[in-house]
Amino acid sequence: MTEGGDRRVRRTRRNLTEALTDLILERGYEAITVQDILDRADIGRSTFYAHFRDKEALLLSCFDDLRDDLRRDLDAMTPGVEPHDPGQPSIAVFAHAYRHRRVYRALCGRHGGNIVYGHLHTLVAHALRMHLAPHLAASGSPIPAEAMAEFYTSGLLGILTWWVNQGFPHGPAHVAQMYGAMANPGIAAAIGRPSDAETRPTISNASRH
Amino acid sequence: MTEGGDRRVRRTRRNLTEALTDLILERGYEAITVQDILDRADIGRSTFYAHFRDKEALLLSCFDDLRDDLRRDLDAMTPGVEPHDPGQPSIAVFAHAYRHRRVYRALCGRHGGNIVYGHLHTLVAHALRMHLAPHLAASGSPIPAEAMAEFYTSGLLGILTWWVNQGFPHGPAHVAQMYGAMANPGIAAAIGRPSDAETRPTISNASRH
DNA sequence: TTCGTTTCTGTACACTGTGTTCGATTATGT
DNA sequence: ACATAATCGAACACAGTGTACAGAAACGAA
Numbered sequence: 001m002t003e004g005g006d007r008r009v010r011r012t013r014r015n016l017t018e019a020l021t022d023l024i025l026e027r028g029y030e031a032i033t034v035q036d037i038l039d040r041a042d043i044g045r046s047t048f049y050a051h052f053r054d055k056e057a058l059l060l061s062c063f064d065d066l067r068d069d070l071r072r073d074l075d076a077m078t079p080g081v082e083p084h085d086p087g088q089p090s091i092a093v094f095a096h097a098y099r100h101r102r103v104y105r106a107l108c109g110r111h112g113g114n115i116v117y118g119h120l121h122t123l124v125a126h127a128l129r130m131h132l133a134p135h136l137a138a139s140g141s142p143i144p145a146e147a148m149a150e151f152y153t154s155g156l157l158g159i160l161t162w163w164v165n166q167g168f169p170h171g172p173a174h175v176a177q178m179y180g181a182m183a184n185p186g187i188a189a190a191i192g193r194p195s196d197a198e199t200r201p202t203i204s205n206a207s208r209h
Numbered sequence: 210m211t212e213g214g215d216r217r218v219r220r221t222r223r224n225l226t227e228a229l230t231d232l233i234l235e236r237g238y239e240a241i242t243v244q245d246i247l248d249r250a251d252i253g254r255s256t257f258y259a260h261f262r263d264k265e266a267l268l269l270s271c272f273d274d275l276r277d278d279l280r281r282d283l284d285a286m287t288p289g290v291e292p293h294d295p296g297q298p299s300i301a302v303f304a305h306a307y308r309h310r311r312v313y314r315a316l317c318g319r320h321g322g323n324i325v326y327g328h329l330h331t332l333v334a335h336a337l338r339m340h341l342a343p344h345l346a347a348s349g350s351p352i353p354a355e356a357m358a359e360f361y362t363s364g365l366l367g368i369l370t371w372w373v374n375q376g377f378p379h380g381p382a383h384v385a386q387m388y389g390a391m392a393n394p395g396i397a398a399a400i401g402r403p404s405d406a407e408t409r410p411t412i413s414n415a416s417r418h
Numbered sequence: 419t420t421c422g423t424t425t426c427t428g429t430a431c432a433c434t435g436t437g438t439t440c441g442a443t444t445a446t447g448t
Numbered sequence: 449a450c451a452t453a454a455t456c457g458a459a460c461a462c463a464g465t466g467t468a469c470a471g472a473a474a475c476g477a478a
Contacts, residue, residue: 008425008474033464044427049466141389150371151364151391158363162356166268178352182360185394216455219446242435253456258437 012051015041017062021106021187029059029113056115057123061118067123070096074127083085089127089154090179094172095128097160101168115155125153143190152183221260224250226271228317238268238322265324272316272325276332279305284334298336298387299365303381306369310377318373326366334362344400352399357378361392 019041022177025033038045052058073092097104107116129149150168159179228250233242243264252340261267282301308312316325345354368388
C-alpha cells in the first residue's frame with residue numbers, strides 16, 4: 001500500500017493546491033477564478049468539483065494540515081501552564097510560520113484574503129485565553145479577559161503578517177522577542193507581576209539572512 | 210439652494226447607503242448582491258450604476274465621510290506631539306467610533322468584510338507612526354518602527370472590533386483606558402520612559418448602559 | 419497479464435449575477 | 449411653465465458557477 005490511497009487522487013490534490021497557492025501569490029485570492037485554477041493545474045472541471053465544493057473549500061484544505069500542526073503545538077504547551085510567560089504561545093506561532101514560510105506567504109500575506117486569517121485568529125485567541133485565564137483570575141484585573149485575548153491576538157497576528165509580508169527578514173525567535181517586548185510589559189502590569197522583558201538579556205542573534 | 214444639489218440625487222444616495230448598511234447587518238457584506246440593494250432601496254438598476262461603479266464603491270462611499278472626519282481628528286492632534294502619551298490617537302478613534310455607532314456596527318463588525326477594515330488600518334497605522342516616531346528616534350529601540358506601528362494598530366483595531374461586536378458595552382473613554390493599560394507599558398518600555406498607566410487613577414466611570 | 423473498479427476528462431447545460439445601453443418618463447430648480 | 453437632469457425599466461452580452469453524463473484512462477489486486 002502506498003500511503004494515502006489512489007495515486008491519481010494524490011496527484012490531483014497536489015496539483016490543485018499548488019496551483020492555488022501560486023495564483024494567490026500572483027494575483028491575490030479574490031481575483032482567482034475556479035477556471036484559473038483548473039487551467040494552471042491542468043485538471044478537468046468536473047474533477048475539481050468531485051474533490052471540493054468550491055474555491056474556499058480548496059483554500060481551507062490547504063490550511064488544514066498546517067492548522068492541525070499548530071493546534072498540536074499550542075495544546076502541547078497549554079497543560080503545564082508556564083507561570084513565567086503567559087505570552088508563550090507566540091513562540092509556537094512564529095516558529096510554525098517560519099517552518100512553513102511558503103504557505104504562510106500565500107495564506108497569511110497581503111494576498112491571502114481574510115478567511116485563513118480568521119481561522120488563525122480563532123486558534124491563537126483560544127490559546128492565549130487559556131494561558132492568560134489563571135493569572136487574570138488571581139489578579140482581579142479590571143480588563144475583561146475577552147478584551148485582553150483580543151488585543152494580544154490581534155497584535156500577534158499584526159506582527160506575523162508584517163513579518164510575512166516583509167519576506168521573513170528575521171528568525172522566528174527574534175520576532176517572538178520583539179513581540180514579547182511589546183506585549184509582556186502590559187501583560188505583567190495586568191496580572192500584577194513585574195515585567196521581566198527588560199531584565200532578560202537581549203536575544204542572541206537567531207535571525208538568518 | 211438646498212444643500213448638496215438635486216433632491217433626487219440625495220434621496221437615491223441616502224436610500225442606497227441605508228439599504229447597504231441594513232443588509233450588511235442582516236447577512237454580511239459578502240452575501241449581498243447588487244440586486245438585493247436595489248430591491249431594498251427601491252432604486253432602478255441603471256440608476257445605481259450611474260452613481261457607483263460597483264458594490265464596493267458604494268461601501269467605500271459609506272465610509273468616506275467618516276474617514277474624513279477621523280482623519281481630521283487624528284491630524285488635529287499630530288502637530289503638537291504630546292510627549293506624555295504616544296498612544297493618544299486611540300482616544301480619537303474610540304470616540305469617533307462611538308459617535309457613529311450604527312455605521313461602525315455595519316462596517317467594522319464581524320459582518321463588514323475586510324475592505325473598510327483595511328482602510329481604517331492604514332489610517333490608524335499612519336497616525337500611530339507619526340506619534341511614535343520622535344520618541345523612537347531618541348530611544349534607539351531595537352524594534353523597527355514599522356513593527357511597532359503594526360502591533361499597536363492591530364491591537365487597537367482588535368479592541369475596537371471586539372467593542373463594536375459586543376454592542377458598545379462601555380463608553381469610549383473606558384475602552385481607551387483599557388487599551389492604554391495594555392499598550393502603554395510596552396510603549397513606555399520601548400521608548401525608555403516609565404509607564405504612567407498605573408500611576409494614574411483608574412478612570413472615572415464614563416460608560417453608559 | 420488480465421480484470422473489475424475508480425478516477426479523470428470533455429462537453430454541454432441551466433443558472434445567477436454583473437455591468438451597459440437607450441428611449442420613455444418623471445422630478446427638479448429657477 | 450420650461451429646460452434640464454435624474455430615474456426607470458427592459459433588454460442584452462458576458463463571465464463565472466456548479467451539475468450531469470458517457471467514454472477514456474489509470475489504478476491495484478490477483
